[in-house]
Amino acid sequence: MTTMKEVAKEAGVSIITVSRVLNSPELVKPVTRKKVEEVMGKLNFQTNQAAKALVNNQTRVIHLFIPQNISMNNPFAMHFISGISDVLSSRYYSFLVRREWDFPYKCDGIIGMGISTNEEELIKEKFNVPFVLFGHTQLDEFEWVEVDNFQGAYDMTDYLISLGHKEIGFILINENRRFAFDRLNGYKKALVDHGIPVNPDLIQYAANEENDGYIKSLELLSRKNISALFCTSDELALGAIRAARILGKKIPQDISIAGFDGLGYENLTDPKITTMHQPVYEAAKTLANVLVDRIENPHTNRVTKMISPIIRVNQSVSMNQLA
Structure with a gap:
């Protein structure tokens, strides 16, 4: 397995620079960063995500809240979980499905769906990690993605x-x-x-x-x-x-x-x-990317996004025969 030391030697930079490319890329000059990334690709360098998380005091776990009234075998929930899973796995995060808000374990961020209007203030008071909602809200503290x-x-x-x-x-x-x-x-x-x-x-x-x-x-x-x-x-x-x-x-x-x-x-x-x-699957992918971007770059601009639904014309509707 290729080490950071080997990447640094091949790229002609210090090990500290390689570490910054991995953990704080915004601190590295674009030319240098590109050179290091090219060497990583050439040498098939793979980061130790567990070690990286430990250094950054992260869990690399996302909590996904799905309320009790939504069945897990409902097509809506299945499309939603699939979109979340595809993005988080590609970005080296795992997730834990929660059905109640009093879950005790640590996480790096939360994705919530099916939030009632009277739960929004509760969420704001209770959690101190990045939180994105599937569903729009008037609270400025939260990022959200919503089907219109x-x-x-x-x-x-x-x-x-x-x-x-x-x-x-x-x-x-x-x-x-x-x-x-x-x-x-x-x-x-x-x-x-x-x-x-x-x-x-x-x-x-x-x-x-x-x-x-x-x-x-x-x-x-x-x-x-x-x-x-x-x-x-x-x-x-x-x-x-x-x-x-x-x-x-x-x-x-x-x-x-x-x-x-x-x-x-x-x-x-x-x-x-x-x-x-x-398009629940697409919305879920967007949500997961928004959350991970927020975790990894806390100072980025707040994201709110509406996604347009589309009529699928089948056979249960026709011209009004009685008009």
Whole structure:
């Protein structure tokens, strides 16, 4: 195995310079740094990450918080963990999944998802390591990456309206989280922009489960003559499709049903669900890179980033046949 001493000799620099290239590259002149890095590549030099972490008082462990209400076998969680894992492994970090905030072990940073609005202040007070959120926040202390839920809900509602739908039911995930508020506000704004009154009677709140989507959709479809139903998750949309069939409604001829996620559930029924795909894997990769960059370069500018979701048109939505 190539040593730092051998790299230093080949590059014509001191061992201290090689160490700075590894641990504090900003202190080394670009020309010198490039020369040392080229020699490292030539000699296939590999750093001892454990020793480096010990010297820098680091654990090289990231804590990944996923709340209890999100199942680990949910496609959302699996896409999220995959993105985190791919980046952290490539940058020589490991991670530990946490389900509660009182976990006692040390870490170099935290990635949080599914944070409720009343938990944000708690997080600010409790942790003194870099922290990035999947989900936007008004707290300036945190960096965040978010799928633009407002725009996604707006665009899906706008798409339904473009197909002649005006009576559009809405099944909202019943959680005290910003993404849910954003999706509701996006739906409302699209209606208002098209001169369609917001009717509270067309809005139902449901736990993010297929069966609750079924129950709430059954209630709504039984008492309201709507031509389209927008569910804020594909799991809810699966329940809505079951409810529509129980009532003898054909999809999409009698009722158009749209979802939100595009992470796999949309393919579990015939017709496939037209959905708003949120790129969770890509967002998770961005989150992991933002956190590691913050750990390794604490003085970089704060990062906040919105990622646009994309409509995936399938067969569960069509022109309003009743218009």
